[in-house]
Amino acid sequence: MQSDHTSDYTLVQAARIFDGTGSAPESGKAVLLHGGHVAAIGSESELRAPDGSSVTVKDYGEATILPGxxxxxxxxxxxxxxxxxxxxxxxxxxxxxxxxxxxxxxxxxxxxxxxxxxxxxxxxxxxxxxxxxxxxxxxxxxxxxxxxxxxxxxxxxxxxxxxxxxxxxxxxxxxxxxxxxxxxxxxxxxxxxxxxxxxxxxxxxxxxxxxxxxxxxxxxxxxxxxxxxxxxxxxxxxxxxxxxxxxxxxxxxxxxxxxxxxxxxxxxxxxxxxxxxxxxxxxxxxxxxxxxxxxxxxxxxxxxxxxxxxxxxxxxxxxxxxxxxxxxxxxxxxxxxxxxxxxxxxxxxxxxxxxxxxxxxxxxxxxxxxxxIAMGESAGMLATNRPGDLLVVGGNPIDDLNALWDIKDVYKSGVRVARPV
Ligand SMILES: [Zn+2]
The missing domain is CATH 3.20.20.140 (Metal-dependent hydrolases)
Structure with a gap:
């Protein structure tokens, strides 16, 4: 990975990730955002931003990370x-x-x-x-x-x-x-x-x-x-x-x-x-x-x-x-x-x-x-090199879709969206 001093990394982690394809949610993984995109998805213990880069860690605890x-x-x-x-x-x-x-x-x-x-x-x-x-x-x-x-x-x-x-x-x-x-x-x-x-x-x-x-x-x-x-x-x-x-x-x-x-x-x-x-x-x-x-x-x-x-x-x-x-x-x-x-x-x-x-x-x-809608290459699925569009919700929407009401954060193009609370 190339170092880029002009922009930061954000490491997003939560109890589970649902990647949007229909595969069962996975636990113990995190998403690394950089330059508007998903730089990497990997295990929480191993995923790291490059040495010398500045990293913001967002740990949402008992929550689920989904694609936007x-x-x-x-x-x-x-x-x-x-x-x-x-x-x-x-x-x-x-x-x-x-x-x-x-x-x-x-x-x-x-x-x-x-x-x-x-x-x-x-x-x-x-x-x-x-x-x-x-x-x-x-x-x-x-x-x-x-x-x-x-x-x-x-x-x-x-x-x-x-x-x-x-x-x-x-x-x-x-x-x-x-x-x-x-x-x-x-x-x-x-x-x-x-x-x-x-x-x-x-x-x-x-x-x-x-x-x-x-x-x-x-x-x-x-x-x-x-x-x-x-x-x-x-x-x-x-x-x-x-x-x-x-x-x-x-x-x-x-x-x-x-x-x-x-x-x-x-x-x-x-x-x-x-x-x-x-x-x-x-x-x-x-x-x-x-x-x-x-x-x-x-x-x-x-x-x-x-x-x-x-x-x-x-x-x-x-x-x-x-x-x-x-x-x-x-x-x-x-x-x-x-x-x-x-x-x-x-x-x-x-x-x-x-x-x-x-x-x-x-x-x-x-x-x-x-x-x-012909956006299959960029939206609706969490994968490396795709736009950093994420939704983090409390709980597990696979158990109850109403979890989608409990929004912790939304990321658009890798940037956390400021929402009124
Ligand atoms: Zn209509």
């Missing part, structure tokens, strides 16, 4: 307090950017050191990433779509990338790539946006295929919002890399676990980001309104009942898909809807309710999430 968390699905411009997307989408860009900065900091302080931003308005997503990279604000390493590509009046039209027809969608993909999009987010069905219908597919298969081909031609991955089955089918037929929400409902809203579609999902080896907790967060939000007011309107009660049924069927379908070998990743969708920032752990816990073990849920928010 990887949230595969965020919307940093949203408040996460139940405000409808159409209302957020009507706000001024500068306000949205200010909120995004605040949320990005909250994510980082909660241990998320990499986040994939699934769509913001106009330049907000691009500026957020740029600002973090320039050190103007703190936040996770951002992988961004910039704006989701959507049909005229489709889900998230207010973000500014409505595009229709073969030529229109091809041009929009090129425009997004030119502006700096790391991946292309496609709205394959409608969603909560008022002018859209979540049960109906939006793009034709022909349009979807052009979007995916064009994105792949530029080396960009694709991810499609699919709130009903025909959207999933179109996305798979077009070769989309990640299916988001993956709701097994037909165009009338009837749940049906379509075995053949599930088999195609498994065969395609597509990643699925089921976004389970954002559904629960919506239920909790409406129930809280009822509790504070003392009563619920008929519409609110009907919405709670329908959403609870939908969550049950989503849990069931995710459980079945996991058994069929479909790869799940944790992406919170926060702070969309009523899912506040800083609570990514809730999505991992939600995945355990659908059938993942604690270890699998952790991996879905670490190495698998990183791999699914």
């Amino acid at each position: 968390l990887v949230d595969g699905h965020t919307h940093m411009m949203a408040p996460g307090d139940g405000t409808p997307g159409d209302v957020t989408g009507a706000e001024q860009d500068d306000i949205l950017l200010m909120r995004a900065l605040q949320n990005a900091r909250t994510f980082l302080h909660a241990g998320v050191t990499t986040a994939r931003e699934n769509g913001a308005k106009n330049k907000v997503g691009f500026s957020l990433k740029d600002g973090i990279n320039k050190g103007l604000t703190e936040g996770p390493e951002m992988v961004i779509s910039g704006r989701p590509i959507t049909i005229t009046g489709g889900h998230f039209w207010y973000c500014g990338s409505e595009a229709d027809g073969i030529d229109g969608v091809r041009a929009e993909v090129r425009k997004l790539v030119k502006e700096g999009a790391d991946f292309i987010k496609i709205m394959a069905t409608g969603g909560s946006t008022w002018s859209s219908n979540r049960l109906l597919p939006s793009y034709t298969l022909e349009e979807m295929t052009v979007i995916v081909d064009e994105a792949h031609r530029f080396g960009r991955l694709t991810a499609a919002h699919c709130a009903s089955m025909q959207g999933i089918q179109n996305a798979l037929d077009a070769g989309v890399d990640m299916i988001i929400h993956c709701v097994f409902e037909d165009e009338t809203g009837m749940y049906e676990f379509n075995e053949s579609l599930a088999e195609q999902l498994a065969a395609a080896n597509a990643w699925v980001n089921p976004t389970l907790h954002v559904v629960q967060a919506g239920i909790d939000h409406t129930e809280r309104i009822g509790y504070e007011r003392g009563w619920l309107t008929e519409d609110e009660q009907a919405s709670i009942d329908a959403t609870k049924r939908s969550l049950e069927t989503r849990n069931e379908s995710v459980g079945k898909l996991v058994k069929m070998g479909v790869r799940m990743i944790a992406g919170s969708d926060s702070p969309w809807g009523a899912y506040p920032p800083g609570e990514f752990v809730k999505e991992m816990i939600a995945l355990t309710k659908a059938g993942l073990s604690n270890t699998e849920a952790l991996v879905s928010g670490l190495s698998h999430a990183a791999e699914s």
Whole structure:
């Protein structure tokens, strides 16, 4: 190892290390950070910084060292307090950017050191990433779509990338790539946006295929919002890399676990980001309104009942898909809807309710999430020469994921993040 007098070493040790791959946690090991990276991982008794270098030793005792968390699905411009997307989408860009900065900091302080931003308005997503990279604000390493590509009046039209027809969608993909999009987010069905219908597919298969081909031609991955089955089918037929929400409902809203579609999902080896907790967060939000007011309107009660049924069927379908070998990743969708920032752990816990073990849920928010967003070489796994992004939590998250709430420290690029206490 070369000596470097201009920067220090930090030796991080704790009762155990979980490396993010799914291997059992190891005890008696420590992580040596230097120059923004993991310089070495080795046994506590042997790991040493080079002679003559200055070393800060951080011993966290009964705690676990993990890689920084990887949230595969965020919307940093949203408040996460139940405000409808159409209302957020009507706000001024500068306000949205200010909120995004605040949320990005909250994510980082909660241990998320990499986040994939699934769509913001106009330049907000691009500026957020740029600002973090320039050190103007703190936040996770951002992988961004910039704006989701959507049909005229489709889900998230207010973000500014409505595009229709073969030529229109091809041009929009090129425009997004030119502006700096790391991946292309496609709205394959409608969603909560008022002018859209979540049960109906939006793009034709022909349009979807052009979007995916064009994105792949530029080396960009694709991810499609699919709130009903025909959207999933179109996305798979077009070769989309990640299916988001993956709701097994037909165009009338009837749940049906379509075995053949599930088999195609498994065969395609597509990643699925089921976004389970954002559904629960919506239920909790409406129930809280009822509790504070003392009563619920008929519409609110009907919405709670329908959403609870939908969550049950989503849990069931995710459980079945996991058994069929479909790869799940944790992406919170926060702070969309009523899912506040800083609570990514809730999505991992939600995945355990659908059938993942604690270890699998952790991996879905670490190495698998990183791999699914083309960050597998730098995030989600602890190994030598990777960026020094660490999360240290009290206790053992393999025994109880709630240990992830007990954050001792977060390290970003080898530097301990100062958090408010
Ligand atoms: Zn989303």
